[in-house]
Amino acid sequence: MDDTLVMTGDADLKAYTDVVKLAKRLHGKVDAPKLLGAWKQLFLRAPWDPTHQVHVDEWRSGLWQQALQAQDIHDADMAKALQERFRASRLEHFVMDHGIKEMVGELKQQGYKVLVITNGHAEIQRGKLRRLGAADFFDAILVGGEEIAAGHAEKPAASIFLKACQLAGCTPDQAIHIGDSLMADVQGALNAKLAAAILVNRRHKVLPQGGPYPTHIVEHVTELPRILEALQATNPVEVAQEMS
Template identity: 80%
Template sequence: MSHQLGRIKAIFMDMDDTLVMTGDADLKAYTDVVALAKQLHAQVNAPKLLEAWKQLFLKAPWDPTHKVPVNEWRSGLWKQALQSLGIEKPQMAEALQERFRASRLEHFALDNGVKEMVADLRQQGYKVLIITNGHAEIQRGKLRQLHAVEHFDGIIVGGEEIKAGRAEKPATSIFLKACEMAGCTPDEAIHIGDSLPADVQGAINAKLAAAILVNRWHKALPRAGPYPTHIVEHVTELPRILKALQAT
């Protein structure tokens, strides 16, 4: 049963490294990929292979023109990484990408306490939505793995916004769309995420009631800002922040 809400009616949440420790899932996937690489090519220098792939991935995790399917694109990155070590094995590249994709999803889960927190917030009457940046196909795969449609009141994927001619975080439009979905005004919503430029700056630009930063590793904030309203180490600290915001 819902209670009488205060001025905050909706909570928007980032997904990667906020609701899910994506970086941890990546590390586990890398371990599995290294094991497979050694199995497929006994003499491979696995650390160098992984480093080469990471550098390529950071530059272009998917085709910027969106013409090449993302799985095919990432197989191509593994192929380039192998070639940088003098290994010409296209089928090995495809196998490494499939292992990375499958292993990453296998380890992709809502972090401890998140499901229960979200359920409790929704029971109290809050609308809880996910706003996630990234390639539509990749992000939708992650969301399916989480069964997110069962746990959240709405989902907005930045890659789908871009395809529709709009923009992802920190664009104000994506937060206003979330407000429309939640049936609230910007000053009745808060957003929490781990990115200063995307999450915090985006919430500030959209004039939300609060911009909350998840700072898991206690990184120093840049003097130039942006400055979050509150800083937490883990998203499950949110109810405490919410209580304080509702009291003001």
């Protein structure tokens, strides 16, 4: 889902802009770039409580509080307000990229099963999926955080891909996967021995030596029908498709 179906990074940037406006209104002397820089470092280190004892919003409010304290601003209510604004604004700007809904509809009309596999915190990811109305047009959805809670694993573990194949009613060699992450998406699809591992490489990043290596590279997910046609031409078997 993230940065494949939706440009999550763009939504983040817009949310950060709204957070900065609120921070400056609540505390005139706040250094906005320093605040965001500190919060991003904390967020990358631990975006939610690894023990799952603290609610994700409370945890992230704590990250904002630590970022404020780095500027000698001690205001728990302000930190909570910044988290509320970040989450609400991020969801507000979380929209499906152009042409994807239409492509999914066309693929389903052609008989493909179209699924979403997304890593991340269950509550956060489910909120994003509800915002998209994803359940209305995808055949099934798997959330990595829910798999972990059930004692399984998220991408790149083969198990979540194989579960998707079961839900689609296909074998791994009848399924392809498309996503933006080399390690989570491409490696995961290779681990599960799917028919193809497609990388979305919007910014034409140079791939690192040593792999994992995708079977196909596209700039945008809407190039998928072209890849499917090529796959059917070389191996005319029924292929089910998985998106992340």
